Amino acid sequence: xxxxxxxxxxxxxxxxxxxxxxxxxxxxxxxxxxxxxxxxxxxxxxxxxxxxxxxxxxxxxxxxxxxxxxxxxxxxxxxxxxxxxxxxxxxxxxxxxxxxxxxxxxxxxxxxxxxxxxxxxxxxxxxxxxxxxxxxxxxxxxxxxxxxxxxxxxxxxxxxxxxxxxxxxxxxxxxxxxxxxxxxxxxxxxxxxxxxxxxxxxxxxxxxxxxxxxxxxxxxxxxxxxxxxxxxxxxxxxxxxxxxxxxxxxxxxxxxxxxxxxxx
Numbered sequence: 001x002x003x004x005x006x007x008x009x010x011x012x013x014x015x016x017x018x019x020x021x022x023x024x025x026x027x028x029x030x031x032x033x034x035x036x037x038x039x040x041x042x043x044x045x046x047x048x049x050x051x052x053x054x055x056x057x058x059x060x061x062x063x064x065x066x067x068x069x070x071x072x073x074x075x076x077x078x079x080x081x082x083x084x085x086x087x088x089x090x091x092x093x094x095x096x097x098x099x100x101x102x103x104x105x106x107x108x109x110x111x112x113x114x115x116x117x118x119x120x121x122x123x124x125x126x127x128x129x130x131x132x133x134x135x136x137x138x139x140x141x142x143x144x145x146x147x148x149x150x151x152x153x154x155x156x157x158x159x160x161x162x163x164x165x166x167x168x169x170x171x172x173x174x175x176x177x178x179x180x181x182x183x184x185x186x187x188x189x190x191x192x193x194x195x196x197x198x199x200x201x202x203x204x205x206x207x208x209x210x211x212x213x214x215x216x217x218x219x220x221x222x223x224x225x226x227x228x229x230x231x232x233x234x235x236x237x238x239x240x241x242x243x244x245x246x247x248x249x250x251x252x253x254x255x256x257x258x259x260x261x262x263x264x
Contacts, residue, residue: 047124060109097138116137155236166237198261
């Protein structure tokens, strides 16, 4: 079985694949997500997503055989609250993840009621529109500790040799009050720093990520870092491997610079 890469993706806004106007503005993102399956050496046995939209006190693991939907957005048309992304869960692999995390000394538990949030089902609708790949999630921790989330990725790394694709799903810029002209310069500054950090040698890359708050415009781009932290898991699971920027857009939501990366 071939070793799979890991990804950090900027997942766009709300249920954008189902909204023509939003989808038009996410054309570059859509192109990058649609290209992901062909970039893999083989079709994944399952996809594990670490989404910025599911937080717990520990690294909870989604264990439902048929996860429900979580419509964690507001102000969209009524039909978007009835969207179904019907991929099966992966209970057996979820149990394996719990074992890996416990062996690494990371607190975890199996959650059999949690459903897919939009940080998962929106990009997956583009990546695998037939919902034919088992899908599950691991929660980020409320404390947003970068080192702990890199450790999460390291604990998950063996899955890459077992046919599981690990994807951190967030946004390289996420300031809900800063989407507009005021976000143009900060997002560009932080994105340039992030690209430089991720392209650095592995030891330097980790050092820079652990100190991400010192980056130019860091807190202007991430007043709360829930959408950046999934990156740490993707890096931790592929810490010695090369980064490739697979998506870059300087006009997301009109003015925002955003990126996605593959590792390995």
